[in-house]
Amino acid sequence: MTPQFLETVTTRANAQIDPSLHVWGFEITIYLFLGGIVAGIFILAAALELVSGARPLSRFLRPVPFAALALLSVGMLALWLDLEHRLWAWRFYAVFRPTSPMSWGAWILWLVYPVGLAWGLGSLGSEERGVLRRWVPGVLRSAFEGILAFADKRRRSILVAAVLVGTSLGLYTGLLLGTMPSRLAWNSAVLGPLFLASGVSTGAATLLLLRLDDAERKTLVRWDAIAIGVELVLIVLLFLGWATSGEAGRFAAHSFLGGPYTAVFWSLVVVMGLLVPLAMEFLESRRHLRFVVIVPVLILAGGLALRWILLAAGQASSFRLLP
Amino acid sequence: MTFPLYPHGLFGTYAGLLVGTLVGVAFGFVLERAGFGRARNLAAQFYLTDLRVLKVMFSAIVTACVGMAFLAGIGVLDLALITVPETFLWPQLVGGLLLGAGFIVSGYCPGTGVVAVASGNLDAVAAIGGIMAGSLAFGFGYGPLESFYKSGAMGVVRIDRLLGVPISVVAAAVVAMAVGAFLGGEKLEAIFAPRQGELVPASPARVKVRVFSGFAVVAALALVALALPARHAVLAAKPEQRISAVALAKDLVASPQSWWVVDLRPEAVAEKGRLPGAIVVGPEEKGAAAAANLAATRKLVIYSQSDLAAPPEGVKRFAGEIYVLKGGYDAWKAEVLTAPRAEENPTAAQSADFKVRLALYARYTGAASTTGPARSEPRPAAPAAEPKKGGGC
Amino acid sequence: MPERPFWNPYVAGVVLGLVLLGSFLVMGFGLGSSGAVTRFAAFGAHLVAPKTVETNAYFSQYYGPGKHVLEDWLVFEVLGVFLGGVLGAYSAGRLKLGIEKGQRATTAQRLFLAVVGGVLMGFAARLARGCTSGQALTGGAALSLGSWVFMMAVFTGGYLVAPLVRREWR
Numbered sequence: 001m002t003p004q005f006l007e008t009v010t011t012r013a014n015a016q017i018d019p020s021l022h023v024w025g026f027e028i029t030i031y032l033f034l035g036g037i038v039a040g041i042f043i044l045a046a047a048l049e050l051v052s053g054a055r056p057l058s059r060f061l062r063p064v065p066f067a068a069l070a071l072l073s074v075g076m077l078a079l080w081l082d083l084e085h086r087l088w089a090w091r092f093y094a095v096f097r098p099t100s101p102m103s104w105g106a107w108i109l110w111l112v113y114p115v116g117l118a119w120g121l122g123s124l125g126s127e128e129r130g131v132l133r134r135w136v137p138g139v140l141r142s143a144f145e146g147i148l149a150f151a152d153k154r155r156r157s158i159l160v161a162a163v164l165v166g167t168s169l170g171l172y173t174g175l176l177l178g179t180m181p182s183r184l185a186w187n188s189a190v191l192g193p194l195f196l197a198s199g200v201s202t203g204a205a206t207l208l209l210l211r212l213d214d215a216e217r218k219t220l221v222r223w224d225a226i227a228i229g230v231e232l233v234l235i236v237l238l239f240l241g242w243a244t245s246g247e248a249g250r251f252a253a254h255s256f257l258g259g260p261y262t263a264v265f266w267s268l269v270v271v272m273g274l275l276v277p278l279a280m281e282f283l284e285s286r287r288h289l290r291f292v293v294i295v296p297v298l299i300l301a302g303g304l305a306l307r308w309i310l311l312a313a314g315q316a317s318s319f320r321l322l323p
Numbered sequence: 324m325t326f327p328l329y330p331h332g333l334f335g336t337y338a339g340l341l342v343g344t345l346v347g348v349a350f351g352f353v354l355e356r357a358g359f360g361r362a363r364n365l366a367a368q369f370y371l372t373d374l375r376v377l378k379v380m381f382s383a384i385v386t387a388c389v390g391m392a393f394l395a396g397i398g399v400l401d402l403a404l405i406t407v408p409e410t411f412l413w414p415q416l417v418g419g420l421l422l423g424a425g426f427i428v429s430g431y432c433p434g435t436g437v438v439a440v441a442s443g444n445l446d447a448v449a450a451i452g453g454i455m456a457g458s459l460a461f462g463f464g465y466g467p468l469e470s471f472y473k474s475g476a477m478g479v480v481r482i483d484r485l486l487g488v489p490i491s492v493v494a495a496a497v498v499a500m501a502v503g504a505f506l507g508g509e510k511l512e513a514i515f516a517p518r519q520g521e522l523v524p525a526s527p528a529r530v531k532v533r534v535f536s537g538f539a540v541v542a543a544l545a546l547v548a549l550a551l552p553a554r555h556a557v558l559a560a561k562p563e564q565r566i567s568a569v570a571l572a573k574d575l576v577a578s579p580q581s582w583w584v585v586d587l588r589p590e591a592v593a594e595k596g597r598l599p600g601a602i603v604v605g606p607e608e609k610g611a612a613a614a615a616n617l618a619a620t621r622k623l624v625i626y627s628q629s630d631l632a633a634p635p636e637g638v639k640r641f642a643g644e645i646y647v648l649k650g651g652y653d654a655w656k657a658e659v660l661t662a663p664r665a666e667e668n669p670t671a672a673q674s675a676d677f678k679v680r681l682a683l684y685a686r687y688t689g690a691a692s693t694t695g696p697a698r699s700e701p702r703p704a705a706p707a708a709e710p711k712k713g714g715g716c
Numbered sequence: 717m718p719e720r721p722f723w724n725p726y727v728a729g730v731v732l733g734l735v736l737l738g739s740f741l742v743m744g745f746g747l748g749s750s751g752a753v754t755r756f757a758a759f760g761a762h763l764v765a766p767k768t769v770e771t772n773a774y775f776s777q778y779y780g781p782g783k784h785v786l787e788d789w790l791v792f793e794v795l796g797v798f799l800g801g802v803l804g805a806y807s808a809g810r811l812k813l814g815i816e817k818g819q820r821a822t823t824a825q826r827l828f829l830a831v832v833g834g835v836l837m838g839f840a841a842r843l844a845r846g847c848t849s850g851q852a853l854t855g856g857a858a859l860s861l862g863s864w865v866f867m868m869a870v871f872t873g874g875y876l877v878a879p880l881v882r883r884e885w886r
Contacts, residue, residue, distance in 0.1 A: 258335050258337060258338050259335075259337060262335075262338050262341055263337045263338075263344070263792055266341045266344070267340070267341055267795060267796075268795075271345070271796075272795065276799050276802065276803060279803060280803070280806055283807050289806065289809060326741040326742075327741055327742060328742050328743075329743045340787070340789055340792045341792070342742055342743060343790070343791075343793040343796065344792045344793065344796040344799075346742070346743075346793055346796060347793035347795060347796020347799070348797075348799050348803070349735045349738075350735050350793070350796065351797035351803075351804065352803055353731050353804075354800075354801065354804075355805050355810075356722060356728055356804055356808070357722065357723060357729070358723075360804075360810070361816055362817070362885075363816055363817075363885060367885075369875055369878035370878060378725035378726055379725045379729040380729065380856075381729065382726050382730050382732070383729045383853060384733065384856040386732075386733020387733045387734075387737045387740065388856075390737040391857070394741070400740075404744050405744055405745070405858060406744055406745035406746075407855065407858045407859070408845065408850070408854070408855040408858070408860045408862060409845070409862065410861045410862030410865075412862060414843045414844055415844045415851070415862045415866040416865055416866070417843065417844075417869075418840045418842075418843035418845075418866065419840070419866040419867070419869025419872075420869045421837075421840035422836070422844065422848070422869075423869060423870040423871060423874035423876075424873045424874065425833040425836030425837030426837065427833070427873075428830075428832055428877060429829065429833025429834045429836075430816060430829075430830060430833065431833075432837065432847055432848040433749045433837060433838075434750075434797065434847065434848060434849040437749060437797045437798055437801065438800075441798045441800075441801025442805030442811055443805070444816050445813060445815050446816050446827060449827045449830040450834040450837075451753060453830065453833060453835040453837070454753050454834040454837050454841070455757035455760070456831075456838060457835040457836060457837060457838020457839040457841075457842075458754035458757050458758075459761055459838075460835065460838070461774070461838065462772055463774075465772070465774035477861070479860070480861040481858070481860060481861070482860075482861055482864065497859075505726075519886075526724075530724050530726055531726060534726040534727065537730070
């Protein structure tokens with residue numbers, strides 16, 4: 001099958017239909033970025049409680065599940081804005097197509113909400129519950145109490161579910177790109193894990209912006225450092241995969257190794273978003289330096305740049321450009 | 324002549340930008356460690372209580388200058404490829420005075436301001452904001468300023484060339500001058516710091532001896548290198564070669580990194596359309612001289628609008644192979660940028676040629692290669708399966 | 717952790733010189749910074765009034781087909797300077813928000829003067845085609861006549877104005 005034909009059948013990208021596939025703009029970047037953060041928050045905040053076995057120590061960590069859902073809603077709003085037929089978005093939920101990554105994604109997104117709500121309600125202290133009780137209308141009072149009782153009783157299962165749902169969400173943001181073989185720079189199975197690792201790291205960075213308890217902060221910084229390390233390894237694997245996958249892969253790799261995305265990728269993502277924050281986290285634990293806000297800010301900027309650059313590079317790399 | 328690396332085309336523009344980030348990280352780190360993230364350390368220079376700015380800046384200039392003189396002396400560095408800021412005497416004099424005034428008023432210069440922002444100094448944020456406003460003011464007021472901005476133009480003036488002495492001699496003089504300035508500066512510190520109730524900055528003799536003698540040794544080595552036999556570039560008369568548009572087009576696809584393409588037409592004409600990757604140098608001898616200074620690691624091809632009988636004299640000093648594009652840009656347009664016409668009953672050779680031309684046409688114009696008339700192609704009876712390459716595991 | 721001391725100025729200068737030499741050896745040109753700040757300013761102004769900036773006689777050099785105002789060596793270098801500064805300050809225990817001023821100066825005075833001096837410098841750096849990094853340091857090491865004139869002028873200008881703003885630093 002010639003490259004041109006492959007493009008025509010898989011992405012409609014030929015001169016007669018779509019001259020180029022520059023159709024995913026900032027909306028998708030925002031969605032992938034926020035989706036990654038939410039995935040990271042779900043995994044980390046739930047894991048923190050699973051590991052320590054105690055409710056969140058700091059006041060700021062308790063409403064985090066709700067904040068995560070709000071962030072995800074902003075992301076989904078961006079996703080919805082990107083749709084061509086916005087009024088038909090509900091049709092995603094009329095079917096489930098096991099072969100379509102977008103269908104999986106649509107359903108995973110809905111799964112996040114009930115899990116997040118149950119987890120968040122269970123995290124609330126008695127004082128906050130009292131406030132909520134006053135706001136709930138009488139008809140729903142018993143249902144509300146039932147949910148609270150369920151959230152308390154099944155706390156552990158809900159936390160495990162939050163970790164699982166977060167993992168699927170994080171993986172999905174990468175797989176969405178990874179399953180499109182006609183975009184050379186996305187054609188890699190590493191993209192899923194890479195976006196998951198980046199999501200965990202940006203999620204940790206978001207949590208670190210809150211005023212946390214010292215012990216929680218220490219754990220999060222350690223986990224964040226691990227996530228950044230994994231991310232660096234996955235970036236190496238991404239390039240190894242490209243280098244060993246024939247002409248198309250080498251072409252994709254070239255745009256990051258000498259091509260137009262070289263400087264932004266290595267400078268903004270690897271140096272600014274990964275190496276410098278990692279070095280600072282290392283210094284923090286080694287030399288007992290104060291925690292500074294610039295570490296999470298750099299990580300968040302790097303995570304946004306990673307998604308932005310991969311999205312743009314993927315859309316710019318096509319079989320038709322192969323020499 | 325291995326260095327500098329970048330002009331030899333070892334890595335592209337974008338990898339160069341990445342080098343910029345890494346060089347910047349080192350630059351920023353050293354500036355911070357030198358104490359330049361603090362306005363008071365910088366301002367002390369102008370009240371003579373702590374001449375840190377002078378010491379750091381001159382040590383850096385001396386190090387880089389003697390280093391370059393030495394490396395050029397032993398033939399590792401090609402000084403002709405080092406970019407030297409052009410001299411515009413009057414704007415640089417006035418700009419310097421104004422910048423000095425701005426420096427002491429704001430407490431930072433642009434580079435140290437960035438480092439100060441990085442270390443959390445909010446006054447530096449204000450200073451950088453001011454610098455942005457100031458550069459915008461210059462840009463929007465550029466009209467009436469233009470003639471002054473371009474006054475006193477002397478081109479690239481290197482002090483060693485001006486004096487007509489080898490660079491290592493000037494470098495040695497700079498070392499002597501700098502050491503004198505350092506010793507004099509420390510005397511000033513000893514006078515002025517106590518007057519303002521501050522401690523005289525510590526300056527251990529051991530460090531001074533090591534640094535100054537290091538400067539002296541490298542400068543001496545650079546002077547000794549003058550005795551080395553000079554490598555004269557062989558300026559043998561080279562017969563220039565001629566290359567057809569199609570042949571060049573093919574080779575530019577196959578190995579774009581092996582060519583310097585130089586456009587000798589006026590800039591306004593070249594703006595409208597030129598060969599991909601062509602460097603526009605202007606039609607005069609000055610442009611030709613610029614072309615001759617390109618690194619000889621690539622072949623040079625020059626072209627004008629129509630055929631060039633012979634390359635301009637200046638170009639001939641180019642050290643590598645020189646080619647002239649046969650027929651100039653007109654030929655390129657006719658042979659590469661125009662869709663090839665198919666023969667009625669092509670021979671195998673004609674058909675192969677047509678295919679190449681069609682592919683080149685598609686490559687350089689972006690037109691889909693399948694849209695051309697396909698008649699010329701003698702179709703095989705059955706689609707031959709492509710031989711599968713490699714892959715056994 | 718207590719602050720780490722600053723390096724001995726001569727040693728810092730030698731290391732800075734080696735960085736500069738490295739830039740010359742790899743790229744063929746030296747360091748800079750005001751050019752990047754100008755590009756950021758032009759980028760910001762372009763967001764507000766794209767046409768005005770693109771047609772401006774000075775800023776038009778940053779724009780054109782295939783050009784991006786921030787796709788420049790100096791911009792990436794200054795990004796590095798920022799990151800290097802963060803790393804340097806953090807590892808020395810000096811990374812904290814604050815305002816550098818003399819004891820007698822008020823915060824408002826200091827910030828006002830910082831802006832005024834900044835405006836002067838921004839204008840001057842464009843006029844002189846560079847600042848202390850791009851002209852004095854880099855051009856000085858490359859033995860450019862104009863850069864040495866510039867450097868002497870910077871020190872002269874500084875010493876002339878310093879007595880007027882003594883209050884700011886005491």
